[in-house]
Amino acid sequence: MGIRSFFGLDCEAAANACDRAAYNEAGLADKLRLRFHLFLCPPCKDYTRKSEKLSYLIKKADLKSCTDEEKAVLRQRMDEKNSESLN
Amino acid sequence: MAKTRLDPDKWVDRYADYLFNYTIVRVNDREIANDIVAETFLAGLNSMKNFKGEASERTWLISILKRKIIDHYRRINSNKGKAEVKVNLPDGEMEGDWLEEKVPDLTDRTAEDDMENRELGLAILDCLDQLPEKQAEIFKKKTIEGIDTEAICNEYKISPSNLWVIIHRARTSLAKCLEKNWF
Numbered sequence: 413m414g415i416r417s418f419f420g421l422d423c424e425a426a427a428n429a430c431d432r433a434a435y436n437e438a439g440l441a442d443k444l445r446l447r448f449h450l451f452l453c454p455p456c457k458d459y460t461r462k463s464e465k466l467s468y469l470i471k472k473a474d475l476k477s478c479t480d481e482e483k484a485v486l487r488q489r490m491d492e493k494n495s496e497s498l499n
Numbered sequence: 500m501a502k503t504r505l506d507p508d509k510w511v512d513r514y515a516d517y518l519f520n521y522t523i524v525r526v527n528d529r530e531i532a533n534d535i536v537a538e539t540f541l542a543g544l545n546s547m548k549n550f551k552g553e554a555s556e557r558t559w560l561i562s563i564l565k566r567k568i569i570d571h572y573r574r575i576n577s578n579k580g581k582a583e584v585k586v587n588l589p590d591g592e593m594e595g596d597w598l599e600e601k602v603p604d605l606t607d608r609t610a611e612d613d614m615e616n617r618e619l620g621l622a623i624l625d626c627l628d629q630l631p632e633k634q635a636e637i638f639k640k641k642t643i644e645g646i647d648t649e650a651i652c653n654e655y656k657i658s659p660s661n662l663w664v665i666i667h668r669a670r671t672s673l674a675k676c677l678e679k680n681w682f
Contacts, residue, residue, distance in 0.1 A: 427667060428663055428667070431663055431666055431667050431670060432663070434670070435641065435642075435648075435666075437648065459671075462674040462678075463670055463674065465674070466670055466673060466674045466677065469619060469623065469677060469681070470623060470642060470643075472616055472619060473616055473619040473620035473623055474616065474620065475520060475620050475623060475624070475643045476519060476520055476523050476529075476643070477516040477519065477520070477639050477643045477644055478515045478516055478519050478533070478536075479644065482515075482519075482533050483511050483512075483515055485533070485537070486511045486515055486533070486536065486537050486540060487511050489537045489540070489541065490507065490510070490511070490537075490540055490541065490544065493541050493544050493545075494544065497544075
């Protein structure tokens with residue numbers, strides 16, 4: 413993306429606002445400036461469309477991941493097993 | 500083709516999330532899923548000498564995991580004579596309601612949807628595997644675990660702007676990868 417700036421938001425800042433918006437961390441002012449920017453900038457509009465689609469797919473997949481604590485327990489159980497086989 | 504070598508020290512970091520997702524959609528219980536993943540890793544350690552190096556490490560671990568999931572259901576089924584069915588009968592106020600009305604409306608979610616979502620989840624994890632390790636870790640923490648930006652920045656000793664650059668790169672690569680492999 414170039415550095416064309418619309419309404420005080422260049423493409424890099426627009427991508428950043430779009431990413432933050434995906435995590436509900438964009439402020440109202442950023443969201444409004446992003447809307448204006450997207451109106452005039454097809455590449456950023458394309459990025460936002462893809463980003464929204466990605467968020468939708470991730471939500472749909474309902475991914476789970478092991479927490480750090482759960483991973484620590486897994487490592488501990490493997491270590492115990494390793495030391496058992498060494499003894 | 501070069502033979503794959505096993506590296507059990509990296510199993511938890513590399514495969515725990517993938518195996519956990521694979522399991523939890525099949526057993527629907529976080530604790531049981533963690534136990535099955537642990538049993539898979541332990542069985543993997545036990546049978547390392549049988550690994551021929553023809554499949555990838557992950558494929559080999561998944562084949563063990565599948566057997567562990569089947570074992571889990573066999574164990575449950577061995578207790579089927581003791582099964583107890585609980586029905587919550589309606590109280591007085593609701594008397595007269597048809598049983599059919601109490602059945603959840605599943606018309607908007609079919610078995611095909613569930614299967615598609617499982618496959619989608621694994622496709623996303625496949626794409627995440629292709630990202631640099633740290634980028635994937637940070638993305639998972641932020642997106643899947645929903646950990647606060649500040650907490651992640653403190654853990655990895657990075658600034659918020661660095662975090663957003665990492666998230667942006669991860670999202671761009673994932674979107675590209677899914678476009679190629681999913682749509």
